[in-house]
Amino acid sequence: MSRIGVKPVKKPEAVEVTVNGNLVEVKGPKGQLSQVIFDGLQVDVQADQVSVINPKPDNKRLKALHGLLRSIIANMVTGVSQGWQKKLKIVGTGYRASLQDKTLILSVGFSHKVNLEVPEDIEVKVNKNTEIVVSGIDKVLVGQVAADIRAVKPPEPYKGKGIRYEDEVVRRKAGKAGKA
Secondary structure (H helix, E strand, C coil), rough: CCCCCCCCCCCCCCCEEEEEEEEEEEECCEEEEECCCCCCCCCEECEEEEEEEEECCCCCCHHHHHHHHEEEEEEEEEHCCCCCEEEEECCCCEEEEEEECCCEEEEECCCCEEEEEEECEEEEECCCCCCCEECCCCHHHHHHHHHHHHHCCCCCEEEECEEEEEECCCCCCCCCCCCC
């Protein structure tokens, strides 16, 4: 039995969860998300909570999907009620970011500027030219966009220059040792 899967998901009053066949739809003040229910699992919606039911707890594949589906539904409920966000910092002399319409322009030490298109459901803000905030209702999409931005120039271990998550700790290496 999945330990995570058996926990019910608390549902705020502003969030509406409906099950249509093999599709779960979650509507809230920030938007709407949907997820396909994996074959063999069921979703039970009550007044204040949502439960995922695994009718065959001895099936190894369904055990894994049981906890996964519960986590996905919990992330959807949080997304449509509060939203998700990731913060990134740009570290380095002359490194900066700007936003033009739905295009993020990064100047991070290359001979050219890097242009990244922002997906429709994601909102990107640039503060002080060195702080980027990625927000949206879909946790997976927010994380993927933040990872794509970080992948342009990951932090290097000698001076720590590059794009990093706000709470990321970069392990620094010692530089070249001089002759003794």
